[in-house]
Amino acid sequence: MSLNISLYTISAVLILDNEGERLYAKYYNQGPSQENGGEVHFQTLSQQQKFESSIFGKINKVHQDIVLYDNHLVTYKQTNDIILIIVAKINENESLIYSTVANLFESLNILLDNTIDKSTIVSKYDLVSLAIDETVDDGIIVEIDPAIIVSRVTKAPKFEPGIHVDGDKGLFDAFSFASKKISERLQQGF
Amino acid sequence: MSTVSYKNKDAYSSSSGLPDKMAVFQECLQQFNATPVKTKKCRQLLAKLLRLIYHGEEFPPSESTTLFFSISKLFQHKDSSLRQLVYLTIKELSSSSDDILMVTSSIMKDIQEGDVVYKPNAIRTLAKVLDATTVFSAERLFKNAIVDKNPIVSTAALISSYNMLPNAKEVVKRFTNETLETIQSYKQFPKDQFQLHEYYGSSTSNLPATSYMYQYHALGLLYHLKNHDKMALMKLITTLSEGSSLKNSLSIIQLIRYINKILIDDESLITHLYPILSGLLKHKSDMVELEACKTLINLQHLIKDDQFMSIVTTLQKLLGVPRTATRFAAIRLINKISAKHPEKIIVVNIELEGLINDSNRSISTLAITTLLKTMGAGTIDSGAGGENVDRLISKMTSLMDEITEDFKIVIIEAIENLALKFPSKHKKLVAFLTDLLRDDGSLQLKTSIVDALFDLIKFLPEASAKQLILMNLCEFIEDCEFTELSVRILHLLGDEGPNTSNPSYYIRHIYNRLVLENSIVRSSAVISLAKFAAVCGGDVSKNIKILLSRCLNDVDDEVRDRTALSLKFINSDHKKLIVSGSKYDLAALESKLTHYLNETDFASSFDINEVPLLSSEELKSIEYNKKINKLESSNADASESNDNVKGSKTEDDRSGSDNLANDLLKQQEYAQELSQVPEFADYGKLSKSTLTPKYLTDKENEVVVTVVKHFFIESQKLVLQYDVTNTLPRSLIQDFSVIAVPDNELYEEDFIIPLAELKPEQTGTVYISFSTPSIEDEDLLAAFGNTINFINREIIDDEGNVDEADEGYTEEFGIEDLEVLPGDFLAPLYNSNFSAAYDQLPHHESSVVTISGVNSLENAVSSLRSSLNLLPLDGSDYVPSDTNSHVLKLFGKDVWGGKVGVLIRLALTGGKVVAKLEVRAETDNFSTAVANGAY
Known part of the structure; x- marks a missing residue:
């Protein structure tokens, strides 16, 4: 049993939809260092997709939280039409990896206003990708507390700064606003 | 206006809802270069870009560079939410673009004076952008960030330094003091940390003031900076394990792993380090407890039995937690222990029985396979274990109705293994299997049961067990809807039946098939009967001839052909043509044939005599070894095999081929080389x-x-x-x-x-x-x-x-x-009845030796096994860990063809293993040589 003494813990973070298509897939090539024994998994896109489809077939609609598959430890959370999956090495600490996936799920839940589904994930993809980046970076677990993960993700800006011109109506408004101001000034001045 | 064009482009997107790559690319160039920058729009665009990247799309280098240039334009904008996403995008693109260096100065500027919101992102991105030559310019920056008061900034800097280790170890080494300082400091989030999202609203009082994650990252980095200095590492571990200087669970896990690593390199430190580990067996976080258990189980050869019990107690507690992942981990560990020391975990049997019905199938499978092992261990020395087996079997019988077929197959394999390991328990287990055989089931299920029974016939030593199974199989084919199973069973009856005490019983059953079944079954019944005639001879032979002669008028020509042929052989007394005692070694045959085909001239004909003939005994040794190997490897993937029976079978075959059959192949290769x-x-x-x-x-x-x-x-x-x-x-x-x-x-x-x-x-x-x-x-x-x-x-x-x-x-x-050594003249050979074979050997010799270099009976057994190169029989290679004496039975043959049996009585006294060898062989000299040269 090879001991993982590096901080590189997570092999991949995946979000798959209800047909097993990837919505988010990030595989971490755990560095060229000697620690992982030169093993390289999931190098090509087709290898990755093959893995995803087979793992999807195994875990879809089976709420088991954790399975061993193809020499990997796979933990996941399924809801509505998506599955959030975290893959790690077979000897990783099961509880640690499951906590990571559960807490990431929890923080997505907060960020997406309790509606984790395919369309929300696509429309708020910026929040999703930032949340994952704040949880796992390069296979290293950055943060595990959902509240802190959420606090690290910025929301999308609410409005476009600068001059806001919205078609003809906007121009008209601006014009009437300006003329009103000018007339006010003129009246005050005199 | 832009909204309209954006929507149009979306209409071209592919069916999976993925935006079109070129459209996104074009729009990125357009929007990022616009003035003023539209923040919201750009953030959406970046999200789309990221979606493409995370979907696996790649941009060719030239496009990637263009993209990079336009993204760098966004640095002019101050909006922190946009900036954060820009950093993520740069990080993801950095692997595919060659021009990443150009953003270095912008990023460094952000780290120095930018907003705290995106500062950590900037630091993590910087590590991707820098290379070995430019890293020096950022040294100061990293040092400051590591000691920053904000835990998130500190964490980001530590992770980045860690990632830079392979490229710039020398520079990172200079951060040692800062990292040490960080581990032991207390860093708090700034007050406004949680104000970004209204979700938390007023309840800010419940939010954590810090997560101490920086301790985890700092510890990880520090280990790599110090791992060549054992003394420094020991000092680090001792200081950090004192009191509660590490607050973060992940960092404690990491500390446990370092302790493990040190102990692997230097086992003598266990007395010093064990108290730390055992202290962590009781921790508020179950992941820490798990890690401590894992580590201690890995190091179990170093710890004492009573210390081991505290691990089991912790695992027992973890089996009861509501979290599936933790229960799974705990039972995985228990299963691992059970492979070697089932007697140590008998105390958790009650918990295990509760887990048989667990909703997680991996857990219930592991529970069953573990239980089967502990039951076996319980019964081996004490008579009280019998009740346990009964209880388990009745529990499983009731369970059998509720579970899926795949899962049944797992249980069947487990039962078979148990029967092989503990032959004395076979009656109940065989009864369980045959009951299952009578129930309804698919071909796959029945095949696995029949396979299990076949193996038991081959490897169970008692003749009564054989008889029992054969009779049950006879009953089964009376009412069997699967032709292929009937054929296999008839074949087996032909092989095994003639040597039993009442062959006529089987003949009656076989003859029934001849009357009632389809032509395929009939033709195999004919061959089977012929074997009885050939082996038994006498009256049996005469009667069978009468039975067979009726088949000469069968409607099917295959049946007629086989009958005619068989009768001819029986009448002309060509016994060898019906019953063959040996088989060709198929692996060797294959390699010889390939070799022959590659020698293109075909001048000489293929010489079949070059292929070694394996007697049925040798064949059994090979199969027995495979079986045992499978038994052992099945522990590892027991949990996997429940859904994946086919997959794990091929794996087993691969590992199984790693023994005798493979050895023969290796031998062939040597012979080939030498013949050159x-x-x-x-x-x-x-x-x-x-x-x-x-x-x-x-x-x-x-x-x-x-x-x-x-x-x-x-x-x-x-x-x-x-x-x-x-x-x-x-x-x-x-x-x-x-x-x-x-x-x-x-x-x-x-x-x-x-x-x-x-x-x-x-x-x-x-x-x-x-x-x-x-x-x-x-x-x-x-x-x-x-x-x-x-x-x-x-x-x-x-x-x-x-x-x-x-x-x-x-x-x-x-x-x-x-x-x-004697082992050089010996080869393992299987024999189902050791004592009978052993007693028949004429020359014996004995000696007493002290086996050096081993401290347990288990090691002594494996060392004797490999040095003598013999096959352990009757499961005698299994040593219960709570005894001080053991009997090992080894059997094999010498290179001159004589059989050799060795009975070794081992005793463990004062940390030394003493062995009394009693060697029996067919030649006097050789038994002396083995007895004297064994050690």
Whole structure:
């Protein structure tokens, strides 16, 4: 049993939809260092997709939280039409990896206003990708507390700064606003 | 306006909802270069870009560079939410673009004076952008960030430094003091940390003030900076484990792993480090407890039994937690313990029984397989275990109705394994299997049951067990809807039935098939009957002839043909043609045939005699080994196999082939190699070779020498094959020879084939041939003192030429001795009844030895097994860990074809293992040789 003494813990973070298509897939090539024994998994896109489809077939609609598959430890959370999956090495600490996936799920839940589904994930993809980046970076677990993960993700800006011109109506408004101001000034001045 | 065009482009997107790559690319260029930058729009665009990247799309380098340029334009904008996403995008693109260096200064500026919101992102991105040459410019920056008061900034800097280790270790080393300082400091989030999202609203009082994650990252980094300095590492571990200086669970896990690593390198530290680990067996976080258990189980050879019990107690507690992942982890560990020390975990049986119905199938499978093992352990010495087996079986019988077929198959395999390991329990287990066989089920399920029963027939020692199973199988085929199973069972009945006490019972059942079944079953019934006639002879034979003669009028021509042929053989007394006692070694046959086909001329016909014939006993040894290996490997993937039966089977086959059958193949390869050497042409058939080359030098030596012994028994020759590897990169080795001096006069050197030249990194071979004593001679064993002798010449140019004027220098030095041991003359052989076979052997000899270098019975058993090269029978290789004595039964044959049985009584006293060997063999000399030379 090879001991993982590096901080590189997570092999991949995946979000798959209800047909097993990837919505988010990030595989971490755990560095060229000697620690992982030169093993390289999931190098090509087709290898990755093959893995995803087979793992999807195994875990879809089976709420088991954790399975061993193809020499990997796979933990996941399924809801509505998506599955959030975290893959790690077979000897990783099961509880640690499951906590990571559960807490990431929890923080997505907060960020997406309790509606984790395919369309929300696509429309708020910026929040999703930032949340994952704040949880796992390069296979290293950055943060595990959902509240802190959420606090690290910025929301999308609410409005476009600068001059806001919205078609003809906007121009008209601006014009009437300006003329009103000018007339006010003129009246005050005199 | 832009909204409209954006929507239009979306209409072109592919069906999966993925935006079109080119459209996104074009729009990115457009929007990012616009002034003023539209923040919201750009953030959406970046999200789309990221979606493409995370979907696996790649941009070609030129496009990637263009993209990069336009993204860098966004640095002009101050909006922190946009900036954060920009950093993520740059990080993801950094691997595919060559121009990443150009953003370095913008990022460094952000780190120095930017907003705290995106500062950590900037730091993590910077590590991707920098390379070994530019990293120096950021050194100051990183140092400051590591000691920053904000835990998130500190974490980001530590992770980045960690990622830079492979490229810039020297620079990162200078952060050691800062990292140390960070581990022990207390860093708090700024007050406004949680104000970004209204979700938390007023309840800010419940939010954590810090997560201490920086401790985890700092510890990870520190280990790599100090891992060459054992003393410093020990000091670090001791300080950090004191009190509660590590607050973060992840960092404690990391600390446990470092302790584990240190202990692997230096086991003597266990007394010092065990208290730390055992303290962590009780922790508020279950992941820490798990990690401590895992580590201690890995190190179980170092800890005492009562210490081990505290691990079991912790695991027992973890089995009851609501979290699936934790229960799964705990049972995985318990299952691991059960493989070697089932008796240690009998205390958790109650919990395990509760988990049989767990909703997680992996957990319930592991629970069952573990239970089966602990039951077995409970029954082996104490009579009370019998009730447990009953209870378990009744529990599983009730469970059988509720579970899926895949899962049933797992249970069947587990039952079979249990019956093999503990033959005395077979009755109940066989009854369980045959009950299951009578129930409804698919072909796959029935096949697995029949497979299990077949194996039990082959490997259970008692004849009564065999009879019981055969009778049950007879009943089964009375009412079997699957033709292929009927055929297999009929074949087996033909093989096994004639040797039982009441063959007529089986004949009746087989004949019923002849009357009632379809033509395929009928034809195999014919062959089966013929076997009875051939083996039993006498009246049985006469009666069968009558039965068969009726089949001559069968409607099916295959049945008629087989009948006619069988009758002919029986009448003409060609017993061999009906019942064959041996089979060709298929792996060897295949390699011979391939070899033959590659020799294109086909001048001579293929000689089948070159392929070794395996007697049925040898075949059984191979199968038995496979079975046992499978049994052991099934522990590892038991949880996996529940859904994946097919997959795991192929795996088992692969690991199973790793033994005898493979050995035979290896032997074939050696024989092939040796036959290429003309000098050995008249030595005849190669009898035996040692399979793993023995190192006679250190593996790091300038010349590495390994040796393989080849025995030619017919011609009484021993060929030593010295494989020599030249590891010196700048030296040419010439005239390499080995001087091997035997200490036994009966060994005479015939000739040596030296090696003329060996280039760097090449491997060559030196053969030495000896004439050996025969089995009648007094002294079979010998030791060879080896000295190597060669000329070393320096290589002066890149083509590998040597300076002709320089004659090099001669080197001669001794290397390790080589011994000829009894194991060299032995091969494992299976026999289902050890005591009977053992008692029949005429010559016996005994000796008492102390086995050196081992401290447990288990190690002694495996060491004896490999040194004698015999097969352990009756499950006697399994040593219960709570005893101080053990009986090991080994069986095999010598190279002259005689059988050898060794009964070894082992006793553990005062940390030493003493063995009394009783050797029985067919020749007097050899039993003496084995008894005296075993250790």
